[in-house]
Amino acid sequence: MNDFFNRGPALGLRLVFAIACSVGLMFIDRYTESATQIRSLLNTAVSPLFYAASLPESLIARASEQLTSQQQLLAENSQLKERLLQQDAQLLLLEFLQQENNKLRALMGSAPVVQGQRLIAEVLAVYSHPFSHQVVINKGTNDGVSVHQPIIDEKGVVGQIISVGPTSSRVLLISDNTHAISVRAERTGIRTVAEGIGQWDLLRVIHLPLSSDIREGDRLLASGFDGRFPEGYPVAEVVEVIRDATQPFMTVHAKPYTYLDRIRHVLILWPGSQVEAIQQIEDEN
Structure with missing residues (x-):
């Protein structure tokens, strides 16, 4: 009983x-290497405890990431299915429109537009000049490229x-400032x-009489009349129309669809497929 109330050394x-x-301990840790070895051994001894203590959190975090990833994949899969369905429907409509277009062209005696060969090229250099706008691409005669072939990208005509x-x-x-391309207005056909x-x-749209039906927002497509660019590719959008009664033609400016000052990759077209289609029609007749 007396031992229960016995006190140890004073708090001080x-x-x-x-x-x-x-x-x-700090002195030993600072000036001897034995403390480092002891600490290393202790860390090695207790490391399984650290792993065991962090295991529940790691499992929960990993399960949460997997659940989130699965939900994202399900959502992306659903969106891709919807997009695929819409594109399939558009493809069916496109095939119908192509058939109708070929029929109309046959009635009018013109050749159907046939998609020709394409080649991807990369821009190597840009000629920086106030007015001369030219670029160098990494394809040449070794790839079958020739002069006057049209160049496009994912947005429209490049050059x-x-x-x-x-x-x-x-x-x-x-x-x-030395380049010109034959175009037509998608809305009116001008x-x-x-x-x-x-x-x-x-760009400047030239030789349009004051009575021409053209307005801001009209899409200008390649008409194919210049013999260089296949018909139908987007070229520019009309951004300004000025009618001056004292001038014989209106002033029209258009903005190219392609960002010409930052192009990196382009497509080289072979429009000769239209010639082949014309020859095929003549042979059939």
Whole structure:
């Protein structure tokens, strides 16, 4: 009973002893290598406890990530299925429209548009000049490329090849002040010419009488009349229409669909397939 109420050393003495032990351990840790080895052994001994303690959190986090990933995959899968269904429906309509278009062209005595060969090319260099807009691509005669072939990208018409080497070619962009392309307005079918004025983001539409039905927002497509660019590819959108009664023609400006100052990859077209289609029709007749 008396041993129960016996007290140990005073609190002050305990504090002094604890401080002395701490200082001694810090001294040993600082100036000897044995403490490092002891710490390494202790860390190795208790590392399984760390793994065991963090295991529930890791399992929960991993399960949450898998659940989130699965939900994202399900959502993306659903969106892709919807998009595929819509594209299938559009493809059916496109096939019908192509058939109707070929019938109409046959009645009118013109050749159907046949998709020809395409080749992907990368832009190697850009000629920086205030008015001359040209680029160099990494395809040449070794790839079957020739002068005057049309160049497009995913947005629309880019330009045409003006010189060819074995492994590279030079392309004249539609914004160059020496370039012109035959176009037609998608809404009304009016045919005209769009020429470059030395600005990356602007073309001038010329020779349009004041009575022409054209307005801002009209899409200009390649008409195919110049014999260089296949019909139907987007070229530019009309952004300005000015009618001046003192002038014989209206002033019209259009913005190219392609960002000509930042193109990286382009498609080289072989429009000769239209000639083959014409010859095939003549042979059948």
